[in-house]
Amino acid sequence: MVDRAVDPLTVDTAPAQRSDHALMLAVRDGELDALGELFERHQGPLFGFLCKLTGDRPTAEDIAQTVFQRMLKYRHTYRDEGSFTAWMYHLARRCAADHFRRSQSAPHAADPADLNEHIDEAPHAAHHAATRDDHALLHAALARLDHGDREVLLLSRFQELSFAEISGILECSVGAAKVRAHRALRTLRDIYLKLQNRPAS
Amino acid sequence: MNCQRVREILPELIDESRHGPAGGDAAEARAHIAACPACEREFAALARTAAALDAMTTPPPSPRLRKNFYTMLAEEKLIAAAPAPARAAPAAAPARPAWWRAFLAPLAACALLAIGFLAGRQPSPGSRADDTAMRTELQQLREQVNKMGTLVSYSLLQQQQGPANDRLRGVLAAARAESPNDKTLDDLVSALAFDPSANVRLRALEALAPHAGRELVRSGVLAALPREQNPLVQLELIDFVAATEDPAAAPALERLSLDQATDRSVRDAAQRALARF
């Protein structure tokens, strides 16, 4: 008879869910399957972040894949006192930077007309039109921000990260992270208003 | 408090919804906004932008992301479990941007060569006797693998490191064959059942899909279903049996849908497939 360790999958289904941090520590310590749960929890938000950052779905998907690949590859560097989400976005930032360095092109914005397709599930419904145009305008406005501004804005508004964590991801002080986020929001507002007031072509 | 100072604080007030109450001069700034139409307009514009931003949704990523992730995870588990010498090769492999393509090659090196293994031992096809011998051998190998699980694969792998890349090539060549014979289909079924590489198993399943009408294929896929541990391959297998609407698949699907140790998405898929019968 072989004495078997507790099946990790049984632990997973226990009512008390393991935290992201606990799961990543488990991955680090060799329970690679725990990364599956982290993937299921975070692929959506991570993809959303990268999509808005790059303005391109296939690129966002490629980078998201690289992020999970690096989590696995660099699992031994995950720290006891780490925050999983902050670590993930730290990696995401690096992966995005690598991606653009490799493709030798600046992050480009998608044509807002393309984005329309993805945004609205009922493109023919008239009452959706206003929202859709607003979305498209916002996408266009986001695309016109510079990469750093877009990044800090997306981190501060979407990802449930504290400014302390954001400052860690961006490798700057908490104060600087706030200032950058606020400046980015103002700039976005300016561009957004300008686009809204532009007569429809 | 003057307008300029208030404008500086506005983003902090906007942040409150995300980052908790703004400290410092927030209360004073709020009082100013209530009394100053210009600052009020400015605040409203900023708040509208932030709200629009917050409302911006992204449709979920394509299934490709999940598919590639679980394939990668399965491969990494293999590497982690493989004996040290086998591990060296993938680690040294150059990183390529399209990693999910890149790991096909190195991983082929640390997996069982089911097709090559069998093909290497098979007498030339043609005679009935040879065919029977091959089937017996196949059956024995199947039983052996079933008994010992992947341990067999690993020991075979160590004997088979040389031609390992051929395995994938074998699967791909079989996939290209327009009218594959029983032996080719059997090889693909073997790869699907025995190969420790999720990639090879997926390719084998893909190659089998056009021949789902064959009894040999259907029963092979059905036999692979309960053995399969990789959620990604499980999902593909479920799709396959669901598409064939083979009532013989119902018990296996039912077991899967009830197995708490099985990945959630797999259980759901099994349930959906069952509902189609």
Ligand SMILES: [Zn+2]
């Ligand atoms: Zn004022």
